[in-house]
Amino acid sequence: AEVHNHDFVIQETPVKRLCKTHNIITVNGQFPGPTVEVKNGDTLVVNVVNRGQYNVTIHWHGIRQMRTAWADGPEFVTQCPIRPGGSYTYRFTIKGQEGTLWWHAHSSWLRATVYGALIVYPMENNSYPFTTPNREFPVILGEWWDMNPMDVVREAIRTGAAPNTSDAFTINGQPGDLYSCSSNETTSFPVKAGETNLFRFINAALNNELFVSIAGHTMTVVGADASYTKPFSTSTLMLGPGQTTDVLITMNQPPSSYYIAARAYASAQGVPFDNTTTTAVLQYDCGCLPGPDQSLPPASPTLPAFNDTATATAFSTSVKSPAPVKLPGPVDENLFFTVGLGLFNCPPGKTCGGPNGTRFGGSINNVSFVLPSSYSILQAHHLAVQGVFTSDFPATPSTKFDYTGNVSRNLWQPSPATKLYKLKYGSVVELVLQGTSIFAAENHPIHLHGYDFYILAEGFGNFNPATDRAKFNLVDPPLRNTVGVPVRGWAVIRFVADNPGVWLLHCHFDVHITWGLAMAFLVENGYGELEALEPPPTDLPLC
Numbered sequence: 001a002e003v004h005n006h007d008f009v010i011q012e013t014p015v016k017r018l019c020k021t022h023n024i025i026t027v028n029g030q031f032p033g034p035t036v037e038v039k040n041g042d043t044l045v046v047n048v049v050n051r052g053q054y055n056v057t058i059h060w061h062g063i064r065q066m067r068t069a070w071a072d073g074p075e076f077v078t079q080c081p082i083r084p085g086g087s088y089t090y091r092f093t094i095k096g097q098e099g100t101l102w103w104h105a106h107s108s109w110l111r112a113t114v115y116g117a118l119i120v121y122p123m124e125n126n127s128y129p130f131t132t133p134n135r136e137f138p139v140i141l142g143e144w145w146d147m148n149p150m151d152v153v154r155e156a157i158r159t160g161a162a163p164n165t166s167d168a169f170t171i172n173g174q175p176g177d178l179y180s181c182s183s184n185e186t187t188s189f190p191v192k193a194g195e196t197n198l199f200r201f202i203n204a205a206l207n208n209e210l211f212v213s214i215a216g217h218t219m220t221v222v223g224a225d226a227s228y229t230k231p232f233s234t235s236t237l238m239l240g241p242g243q244t245t246d247v248l249i250t251m252n253q254p255p256s257s258y259y260i261a262a263r264a265y266a267s268a269q270g271v272p273f274d275n276t277t278t279t280a281v282l283q284y285d286c287g288c289l290p291g292p293d294q295s296l297p298p299a300s301p302t303l304p305a306f307n308d309t310a311t312a313t314a315f316s317t318s319v320k321s322p323a324p325v326k327l328p329g330p331v332d333e334n335l336f337f338t339v340g341l342g343l344f345n346c347p348p349g350k351t352c353g354g355p356n357g358t359r360f361g362g363s364i365n366n367v368s369f370v371l372p373s374s375y376s377i378l379q380a381h382h383l384a385v386q387g388v389f390t391s392d393f394p395a396t397p398s399t400k401f402d403y404t405g406n407v408s409r410n411l412w413q414p415s416p417a418t419k420l421y422k423l424k425y426g427s428v429v430e431l432v433l434q435g436t437s438i439f440a441a442e443n444h445p446i447h448l449h450g451y452d453f454y455i456l457a458e459g460f461g462n463f464n465p466a467t468d469r470a471k472f473n474l475v476d477p478p479l480r481n482t483v484g485v486p487v488r489g490w491a492v493i494r495f496v497a498d499n500p501g502v503w504l505l506h507c508h509f510d511v512h513i514t515w516g517l518a519m520a521f522l523v524e525n526g527y528g529e530l531e532a533l534e535p536p537p538t539d540l541p542l543c
């Protein structure tokens with residue numbers, strides 16, 4: 001196994017998109033940021049130097065961080081932020097994961113521009129469990145704002161209203177040629193007829209799930225969230241923010257140029273927040289289209305409608321483990337968490353911009369997560385500092401109601417707190433994630449730090465243990481780190497708490513984290529030295 005050293009310099013960089021130039025925060029001046037390539041079993045050492053004007057942290061999304069929770073990255077959870085002028089070295093080993101992951105800032109909304117691919121190749125002398133591709137491409141989907149995204153979130157927090165939507169979706173940082181003033185801003189993937197190529201899709205968008213299609217080409221899904229999957233072919237992908245999907249595509253069409261296009265899957269409120277389409281081009285090496293007169297646009301794919309829940313569900317439930325799995329059991333912890341939005345009463349003496357003078361909020365089991373500021377939670381736990389968090393996060397909601405019906409908001413007024421749920425080392429956890437429709441019914445892409453989990457089932461309505469347990473896939477459920485809890489529905493995940501530390505569980509829509517749709521698990525140390533959290537690095541930033 002190798003050790004890979006990288007320097008990440010966080011800096012302000014002028015970038016021009018949609019005919020406007022503004023300064024964004026980048027890593028090493030690159031947008032998207034550098035692709036990090038490692039092999040399963042390697043160690044990654046990344047020295048992050050903050051030369052920007054904001055506090056920052058970097059999260060290695062999907063990396064399990066076995067016993068190295070200090071390197072996980074969410075600000076005020078596993079570390080205090082790296083202040084302007086400061087630095088911190090993330091050091092961790094990749095164990096038993098192969099495929100596509102990514103890294104992103106985990107501090108306010110900085111990940112709008114601070115993100116990149118993290119590719120984990122098979123171990124030395126190992127190969128993929130599928131045809132060796134001729135070429136590989138990371139394909140990172142993102143969102144672009146004409147405004148500084150940090151100002152967008154600041155304004156949303158100030159007013160309590162919903163934030164501005166983005167001005168474009170992007171593929172590898174480029175919006176594609178369908179926006180006004182973006183004709184020279186299209187990513188192109190050079191391919192040759194007859195090849196089979198691996199495309200590693202990553203949804204790095206802030207606040208949108210995305211459908212993806214490619215004109216004329218079928219995709220074979222072979223991996224998701226750095227786990228291999230049972231191959232299946234599809235014309236459309238759906239990725240929630242945080243999720244990755246690896247697909248093989250055979251270049252079997254007449255040599256030409258074909259659009260790769262992505263557009264929002266927006267289950268909320270029956271309206272797309274942003275119904276624009278981003279494009280990139282699959283360009284065959286043919287000197288053919290677009291013609292010498294540049295008159296012919298690339299062939300266009302058909303994308304599902306923004307509210308096509310049937311297509312989104314058909315896709316997510318087709319993702320399965322390649323072979324029967326040894327599912328952990330019996331279950332030690334049966335947890336039931338409601339995930340959703342609500343409207344909070346406006347604090348006295350303020351005016352709020354949400355519906356009827358309220359402000360937006362998110363919660364899990366009626367607790368709206370608040371980040372501490374004097375210590376990170378992990379530091380407070382390690383040093384046994386009192387008063388930073390409590391360990392009384394409820395295992396089930398205090399009030400049962402028709403979660404997916406028309407719920408009056410008075411029934412469910414979340415209270416803000418920093419509450420954790422404590423897990424014994426090695427316990428088997430089964431967690432029902434129940435979407436709610438208090439104020440807004442919407443999909444929630446729920447991400448768990450420090451773990452991969454099996455997705456046993458998803459469904460609509462209120463989870464009913466008597467009938468829904470029969471629908472669990474106990475044979476070949478997929479192993480992922482982010483699960484889409486369907487609109488007015490539920491999903492069930494299972495994992496073993498074998499990684500000590502503090503691990504955030506949250507909706508990967510940044511606007512929902514801002515509103516408190518998060519909680520954290522505190523996983524205690526096991527018995528032996530090899531089951532305990534490593535000591536904190538000496539350069540760990542303090543608050």
Ligand code: C2O
Nearest residue numbers: 059061074242447
């Ligand atoms: Cu990719 Cu807590 O995030």
